[in-house]
Amino acid sequence: MIEFFDKYGALLAQGTIDTLVMTFASCLFAYIIGLPLGIWFAVTAPGGLKPNRGINTVLGWIINIGRSIPFIILLVAIIPFTRLIVGTSLGVPGAVVPLTVAAAPFVARIVEQSLAEVDKGLIEAAHSFGASNFQIVTKVMLKESLPSLVRGAAITFVNLFGYSAMAGTVGAGGLGDIAIRYGYQRFQGDVMLAAVILCVVLVQVFQSLGDWLARVIDKRS
Amino acid sequence: MIELIDVGKVYHASDGDHRALEGVNLRIEDGDIFGIIGESGAGKSTLVRLLNLLERPTEGRIIIDGSDITDYQGKELRELRANIGMIFQSFALFQQRSVLQNVTFPLEVRGESKAASAERAHELLRLVSLDDKSSRYPSELSGGQQQRVAIARALANSPHYMLCDEATSALDSRTTVQVLDLLAQINDELGVTMVVITHSLDVARRICNRIAVIDGGHIVEEGFTADVFANPQSDITRELLDWGAPNVKKATAPQTSEGEEVACD
Numbered sequence: 001m002i003e004f005f006d007k008y009g010a011l012l013a014q015g016t017i018d019t020l021v022m023t024f025a026s027c028l029f030a031y032i033i034g035l036p037l038g039i040w041f042a043v044t045a046p047g048g049l050k051p052n053r054g055i056n057t058v059l060g061w062i063i064n065i066g067r068s069i070p071f072i073i074l075l076v077a078i079i080p081f082t083r084l085i086v087g088t089s090l091g092v093p094g095a096v097v098p099l100t101v102a103a104a105p106f107v108a109r110i111v112e113q114s115l116a117e118v119d120k121g122l123i124e125a126a127h128s129f130g131a132s133n134f135q136i137v138t139k140v141m142l143k144e145s146l147p148s149l150v151r152g153a154a155i156t157f158v159n160l161f162g163y164s165a166m167a168g169t170v171g172a173g174g175l176g177d178i179a180i181r182y183g184y185q186r187f188q189g190d191v192m193l194a195a196v197i198l199c200v201v202l203v204q205v206f207q208s209l210g211d212w213l214a215r216v217i218d219k220r221s
Numbered sequence: 222m223i224e225l226i227d228v229g230k231v232y233h234a235s236d237g238d239h240r241a242l243e244g245v246n247l248r249i250e251d252g253d254i255f256g257i258i259g260e261s262g263a264g265k266s267t268l269v270r271l272l273n274l275l276e277r278p279t280e281g282r283i284i285i286d287g288s289d290i291t292d293y294q295g296k297e298l299r300e301l302r303a304n305i306g307m308i309f310q311s312f313a314l315f316q317q318r319s320v321l322q323n324v325t326f327p328l329e330v331r332g333e334s335k336a337a338s339a340e341r342a343h344e345l346l347r348l349v350s351l352d353d354k355s356s357r358y359p360s361e362l363s364g365g366q367q368q369r370v371a372i373a374r375a376l377a378n379s380p381h382y383m384l385c386d387e388a389t390s391a392l393d394s395r396t397t398v399q400v401l402d403l404l405a406q407i408n409d410e411l412g413v414t415m416v417v418i419t420h421s422l423d424v425a426r427r428i429c430n431r432i433a434v435i436d437g438g439h440i441v442e443e444g445f446t447a448d449v450f451a452n453p454q455s456d457i458t459r460e461l462l463d464w465g466a467p468n469v470k471k472a473t474a475p476q477t478s479e480g481e482e483v484a485c486d
Contacts, residue, residue, distance in 0.1 A: 125313035128273055128306075129327035129378070130299035139330065144317050219358040220316050 008191055011178065016198060019174035022092055022164045026099035027157050033104040037063070038111025039137060045116065049123065049133050049141075059108075066105030071163050074102055075170065095167030095174075103160050110152035114145040147218035154210025158203050165199075175199050223249040223272060223382065223416070228281035230267055230438075241267045242438045245281070249431075251381075254408050254415045256429030256446065258461065261420060264438040269384050269418045273305045274298060286381075303331060306375030306413075310387035312367040314359040320346065320370050321355040327377040338377075345373035349403060365396035372403060376413070383407070385417045389424060401428050422461055426450065434458045 041063065043049045044056040069077075075098045079089040082097040118141050126140045142149070165176020175195045183192020230242040242264045249255045259265045270276040271283060274293060283291050285301070293301055306327075314323050324342035325335075333341075346352040349369040359367055368388060375383055385404065389397040405428045407413050417429055425432050425446060433443040434457060441455040453459045 119311075119313075121309060121311050121313045122315060124275060125307070125309060126326070126330075127275060128302055128384075129330060129374075130302035131326075131330040132299065135330050139326070140315065144315060146317060218317075219319075220360045 004190060004194075008194065011191075012175070012194055012198060015173060015175040015178045015195060016202070018092055018172065019161065019164055019176070019199075019202075022095050022099060022167060022172060022174060023157060023160045025092075025096045026103055026160050026164075027153070029096065029100040030103035030107045030156065030160070031153070033100065034107025035111055037104065037108035039115065039141075041108055041112040042115035042141070043133075043137065045112070047120075049136060063105040063108050066101070067109065069102075071098070071102050072166055074098055075166065090171045092167075092172050094170045095164065095172035098170075099160055099163055099167065102163060103156060106159065107152075107156055110155065111149065114148035114152055115141050117148060118144045147214045147220075150210060150214040150217065154207055154214070157206055157210070161199070161203055161206070175202075222251055222284075222286060223247070223414075224284040225271070226282045226284065228271060228278045228283065230264075230271065230276065231279045240438055242271075242278075245438075245440055247433060247440065247443070249414065249416060251414050252408070252412060253431055254405065254417060254429045256417045256419060256425040256432035257435055258419060258422065258425050258432055259435035259457075260461075263435045265418045265420075265435050266386060268435065269386055269416060272382070272384060272416060273302050273307060303327065303378040304380050304382065306378070306380040306383040308368065308371045308375050308383070308385050308388045310390045312359070312364070312371045312391075314367055314371055314374075316359055318358075319355065320351065320357050320359070320362070323359065323370055324374045324377055327374060331378065341377060342373070345376050346370075348376075348407075349373045363396075364392050365399060368392065368396075368400050369403065372400075372407070376407065376411070379411075381412075381414060383413050383415050385415060385419075387418055387420070390419070390421070397424070398427070404428060422450075434461070 037059065041056065041059045044052040044059065046053070046056070078098055078101060081101075082089045082094055085097050086093040088094050122140055122144060123136055126136045131139065162176075164172075164174050165179070167174055168177025168180055175198055179192045179195040179199075182188040182195070225245050225247040228242060228245040229240070232239045232241060245268065257265045257268060267276055271278050272285075274290065278291060281291075282289055290301055315326065318326065321339065321342050324345055325333075325338040328338035328341060343352055343355065346355055349372055351366060351369055351373070354362060354366065354370075359370065362370065383404075388404075389400050392400060401424060404415060404417075408415050408428075415428075417424065419425060429446050431444065432446050432449055433440050434449070434455060435441065436455070436457040442449060442453065442458050449458065450462065453462055
């Protein structure tokens with residue numbers, strides 16, 4: 001056991017760091033793009049704050065197309081775009097771009113769903129007190145749906161954690177890459193097992209953290 | 222004073238037009254507690270939403286304090302709404318905001334300072350006897366307490382008018398009486414003119430000085446509450462009175478017991 005960690009400890013530690021950096025960075029950027037997109041999608045929906053069938057339909061297409069492309073295809077297909085943004089298609093930066101592109105439409109969709117759950121009566125009440133549409137979005141819709149948004153963020157994080165395993169394809173490293181390289185290609189079952197266990201533990205930790213946070217900030221119970 | 226002149230409302234839907242209101246003429250004087258009574262679907266909810274333009278009329282004009290507000294937009298509209306408080310059947314309290322933050326909301330959206338808003342909110346919470354609950358959340362309060370918070374919130378901007386949309390319909394009979402008495406007290410002490418939407422004659426009888434009866438999108442009767450009750454002119458009013466009368470025999474009001482009617486279910 002001690003011998004195993006002497007030999008592979010540094011590798012697994014580096015893998016954990018790479019995975020977490022990729023996941024956190026792409027999660028952050030996916031929200032920077034997906035959150036406004038999701039708000040726009042919810043606001044323009046039929047029966048929304050400012051319904052606009054044209055914009056809503058186009059947004060719906062973009063979001064659905066984005067969500068339907070298999071990640072491994074997307075990863076390769078957007079290499080020129082990735083190079084344009086970060087100057088390389090390799091390593092952690094090379095993986096963060098496709099991870100962000102893959103997750104942003106997903107984020108837009110779950111943000112829209114969280115906002116759609118907000119009681120229409122509250123929006124009507126806010127109108128009746130003279131709130132502007134912008135104030136209704138920030139002070140009512142986002143505030144009232146915050147627990148749901150946090151739960152959505154936890155799901156996004158775990159999804160990206162899983163996707164990041166495929167980032168090994170572009171040499172970004174990470175736990176998934178270690179599991180594939182050592183376990184699948186070199187038949188070193190013990191290294192693969194250690195990497196997979198680390199993945200399971202980390203996912204459990206972050207999902208539980210998300211659930212806990214959502215519960216603590218929710219004032220309904 | 223609120224005046225409605227030949228007001229109508231038609232909803233356009235894919236399966237054809239639906240007329241909610243037609244030829245409505247009303248005059249609500251300052252200081253009134255004006256009841257608008259009718260059965261569900263009669264158009265009373267639409268009517269009250271026209272007064273602060275949550276719904277836009279498709280015909281006629283709405284005059285408030287001498288100004289034609291029918292086409293108000295943007296800032297002008299938000300200023301108007303600040304002068305018209307509103308409470309709802311479902312209370313419509315923000316669940317993720319504390320009682321205090323609910324009451325400061327209308328002040329916050331108008332850019333009032335935090336300190337001034339909080340001071341005003343505490344003052345209003347004392348008025349509705351809930352200042353001790355200011356740091357609680359709506360889910361921790363009873364229905365009656367929630368509606369009192371909503372009343373405090375509706376008064377935040379010191380409005381001249383207050384719209385009450387079936388405000389007691391979700392409350393039990395004892396709480397209903399408390400909330401109605403509070404509304405009457407606010408009308409009396411602060412001089413807030415009230416428009417009360419209800420399907421319950423007991424609610425109207427208790428607090429309204431004038432009532433209008435609405436049926437099928439038309440006002441069928443209007444007058445002082447006592448006159449309408451003593452001498453109803455329309456069939457629908459007589460029907461409502463039969464159902465609501467406490468001493469009516471079971472035979473004429475088969476599904477409604479006295480207790481249920483008081484509860485305004």
